[in-house]
Amino acid sequence: MVCGTRPELIKLAPLIRVMGASATVVYTGQHYDTAMYHRIRQDIGRPGRFHELSVGGGTRGGQLGAAVAAVDELLARHPTRAVIVQGDTTSALAGALAANANDVPLVHVEAGLRSFDRAMPEEHNRVAIDHLADLCCAPTPLNHANLVAERVPEERIAVTGNTVVEALVTALPGRDEEAVVLAAHELERDGYVLATVHRPENVDDPVSLEAILRELNRLPLPVVLPLHPRTAKRVEAFGLSALLRPLKVVEPQAYPAFLALARCAAVVVSDSGGIQEEVSVLKRPVVVVRRSTERPEIEGTFGTLVPPGPRVRAEVLRWLDDVAGHRERLEHIPSPYGTGSPSARIAAALRRLVGGEPVHTRQLSPERVVVPPPASRRPVAPVPHSSSSS
Secondary structure (H helix, E strand, O other), X not given: OEEOOHHHHHHHHHHHHHHHHHOEEEEOOOOOOHHHHHHHHOOOOOOOEEEEOOOOXXXXXXXXXXXXXXXXXXXXXXXXXXXXXXXXXXXXXXXXXXXXXOOOOEEEEOOOOOOOOOOOHHHHHHHHHHHHOOEEEEOOHHHHHHHHHOOOOHHHEEEOXXXXXXXXXXXXXXXXXXXXXXXHOOOOOOOOXXXXXXXXHHXXXXXXXXXXHHHHHOOOOOEEEEOOHHHHHHHHHOOOHHHHOOOEEEOOOOHHHHXXXXXXXXXXXXXXXXXXXXXXXXXXXXXXXXXXOOOHHHEOOOEEEEOOOHHHHXXXXXXXXXXXXXXXXXXXXXXXXXXXXXXXXXHHHHXXXXXXXXXXXXXOOOOOOXXXXXXXXXXXXXXXXXXXXX
């Protein structure tokens, strides 16, 4: 499993637990800030091996090149039956390219997401990974339809649900622990707004970042802002530090603590993709501050998409008009990202892949499966590979 960011580790954690000693995790170091990494690292299960690389910062191209080279070297030293990547990060693309270069079957967890926004770097990553993958694990039927529309063969697609569902359920603190988190921040249930902002389209643009912070300052409830390291740097560089003072700025939280804050918030304001999924399990509303989203399944139910500017405050106020009523209504809306154990379904599809069996299925039995130790570097029966001619 090749990953390099906090969200990837969170979402791969259930799969790591299912695979156990059969799994090797390669962490590229794309998120190299200790606050973004070590708090998550301590919460995941123990794989058979854990390799930590040091890709670090730099340009996207520089990160990608360094990560591909490092993963390629590891694959050459440690033959494996499959490479698993999750999502749409630079690290995920690096793992996909390295797997392809070494003729190793590739599994893409969270396949088929599309924003149809080519200005979004992640859109290029996720499309490329899907077309390299031998197994596309699509969280929802909509994701499956996106892949089919791009002529990804049906036999490469399995609809599995999203591992965020079980990652969240496993990490969600009890009510006593939740009360401790709220008390530590001097907060009351439904009495505050939780905000996160980190995407380049928002924080690398001084106009957008200022607009978002000003709208957060205009809200009638306290705003808790776990400050992403990238955002902190941009705030200082753009001279916007004064806009942080009215907010309750906190360090990036451990996953259970963050979930407690999200579950008890009146409303969440965020540009995070993962949070759009998490609120559908926590049954909280989210105002998504972006120009586009690859997770339209929650629009009109749990979420509203708005650009930076006055609509941020307007949408938050709409959710604040009846916090208790909205909470009650959302409780009865099922998450579009599934239930049960998506990681067990992914493991079952992986077992089919390395065994040379068809992987296409709309529903896999959530059994606990462990892939056997490496025997060969390719499936017994050939699996179609979109890049075999390149």
